[in-house]
Amino acid sequence: MTATQPARERRHRTQAERSERTRNALLDATVECLIELGYARTSVHEICARAGVSKGAQQHHFSTKAELMATAVEHLTTRIQAEIAAAAGDLGDPPELVEHGVDLIWQGFAGTLSAAVMELWVAARTDPELAAAIKPVDRALGRSTLELFRSLAPGVPQHTLDTLYWLTVNLIRGLALDAQLGGDASRRTQLLNEWKRIALAVYRDDVAR
Numbered sequence: 717m718t719a720t721q722p723a724r725e726r727r728h729r730t731q732a733e734r735s736e737r738t739r740n741a742l743l744d745a746t747v748e749c750l751i752e753l754g755y756a757r758t759s760v761h762e763i764c765a766r767a768g769v770s771k772g773a774q775q776h777h778f779s780t781k782a783e784l785m786a787t788a789v790e791h792l793t794t795r796i797q798a799e800i801a802a803a804a805g806d807l808g809d810p811p812e813l814v815e816h817g818v819d820l821i822w823q824g825f826a827g828t829l830s831a832a833v834m835e836l837w838v839a840a841r842t843d844p845e846l847a848a849a850i851k852p853v854d855r856a857l858g859r860s861t862l863e864l865f866r867s868l869a870p871g872v873p874q875h876t877l878d879t880l881y882w883l884t885v886n887l888i889r890g891l892a893l894d895a896q897l898g899g900d901a902s903r904r905t906q907l908l909n910e911w912k913r914i915a916l917a918v919y920r921d922d923v924a925r
Contacts, residue, residue: 741767746788750832755839786849830892
């Protein structure tokens with residue numbers, strides 16, 4: 717190894733780190749714009765301004781706006797999944813897992829993620845390129861979160877766990893939309909608690925067979 721090689725390696729690492737920072741800044745700015753402005757008012761110019769990068773730098777990382785949008789949601793879901801995985805360590809035994817799992821899915825699929833994804837799904841209805849970009853991201857989120865719960869509850873029959881999981885995801889997406897439309901927060905809490913009671917009853921009934 718020559719004397720100049722370590723310096724070159726350090727320079728390359730620094731360039732890679734700068735590139736990663738630029739990419740993450742663009743993704744964070746995209747999510748921020750989707751939540752604050754909505755898809756229709758989110759422009760690449762606004763994203764670049766918030767990220768503090770040039771349009772040329774953006775195009776270096778993402779060739780189309782649809783790719784940028786889909787990757788931003790993937791970027792956000794990766795962070796949320798990490799938070800879910802960290803919180804899942806304290807879920808306890810399967811009966812507790814059912815109730816606490818519902819709470820974790822609510823935390824993951826509602827709020828920031830829900831607002832950003834919903835903006836994209838509405839836009840994707842009439843934008844084939846965006847629809848093609850966002851579908852794999854949305855499906856991957858669902859599958860990876862389900863796999864996490866399967867690993868946490870090996871004693872729960874898989875059919876029961878899968879059914880309860882997908883029912884929970886779809887209920888929570890509806891509740892998240894209700895929240896964005898200004899629905900009654902106390903009613904959402906009541907419905908979520910009632911679903912936890914039903915889900916726990918289904919689990920216990922299935923295990924008792």
